[in-house]
Amino acid sequence: MKHILVMMSGVLILGLLTACGQAKQPIPALAHESQSLNSGGQPSAAHHEHGKHNESGGEAVKQKVSFGFTSGTAHAGNKEKLTIRIQDEHEAPVYQFRVNHEKLMHLIVVSRDLSFFNHIHPVYRGKGVFDVDLSFPAGGDYKLFTDFVPEGGKPAVLSEWVKVGGEARPSAPLKADSRLVTETEGIRIDLTLGSAKPNQDTMLTFRISDAKTGRGIDNLQPYLGTAGHVVILSADAEQYLHVHPVDEKATGPVVQFSTSFPRAGLYKIWGQFQHQGKVLTAPFTVEVK
Numbered sequence: 001m002k003h004i005l006v007m008m009s010g011v012l013i014l015g016l017l018t019a020c021g022q023a024k025q026p027i028p029a030l031a032h033e034s035q036s037l038n039s040g041g042q043p044s045a046a047h048h049e050h051g052k053h054n055e056s057g058g059e060a061v062k063q064k065v066s067f068g069f070t071s072g073t074a075h076a077g078n079k080e081k082l083t084i085r086i087q088d089e090h091e092a093p094v095y096q097f098r099v100n101h102e103k104l105m106h107l108i109v110v111s112r113d114l115s116f117f118n119h120i121h122p123v124y125r126g127k128g129v130f131d132v133d134l135s136f137p138a139g140g141d142y143k144l145f146t147d148f149v150p151e152g153g154k155p156a157v158l159s160e161w162v163k164v165g166g167e168a169r170p171s172a173p174l175k176a177d178s179r180l181v182t183e184t185e186g187i188r189i190d191l192t193l194g195s196a197k198p199n200q201d202t203m204l205t206f207r208i209s210d211a212k213t214g215r216g217i218d219n220l221q222p223y224l225g226t227a228g229h230v231v232i233l234s235a236d237a238e239q240y241l242h243v244h245p246v247d248e249k250a251t252g253p254v255v256q257f258s259t260s261f262p263r264a265g266l267y268k269i270w271g272q273f274q275h276q277g278k279v280l281t282a283p284f285t286v287e288v289k
């Protein structure tokens, strides 16, 4: 249980941080502040992976995120402006971020039942503050994950739950797909999972084809600088993985990702690819035994 609490902290142990030693500035309080709890040098629940490469180690520096809505409280169906503030352990802003897959920050938004998924890119306004317009389909709890690389530091994923007002939708309990196939924009995407055992390398193989003809699509475009992106969340949204292809220059019909699931249970997987200017998002639910 303690382990899980540590993972819920939404704070990563990170490498060297260039913003250290910056003068403290008064920071307006924002809602949903994620406090740092993690100090044990444990790998966090969040992993950012490139092929089989895992980032870890380095000098421990804590960072935290605060999320706030300009409207005060977000409401379903409205266009909301979300402000994201990244601070170091002394509550000084983190000033510099590295471009990672063409963006300074990636934001993943999911509903509690993981039926809703959004991957967007906040704009950097300086002094550790990003903002982005977004909207929520229904009232309820949503988890926000910011994915970024502080200059001179390690890739970070900080997350927090936020409440959204408005009528809630009945939540759909997650269950493993009987067939790992989905269709979007006239494109069929099949997923084949290698033997998925907790903490063992597993290959995710996506095959992208024309839904009508079955012909393999071999002219995928790079999406954010690589052949595809995969985001994986455990059913409780505590385990977050962002994986990039083994061959970042692949153009289809097959794109492979290597990862490992941290423990047994249900996971939702979103594969994202780009074809003819359109981003294809393919959701799957799998069970790791």
Ligand SMILES: [Cu+2]
Residues within 6 Å of the ligand: 103, 105, 106, 107, 119, 120, 121, 224
């Ligand atoms: Cu992104």
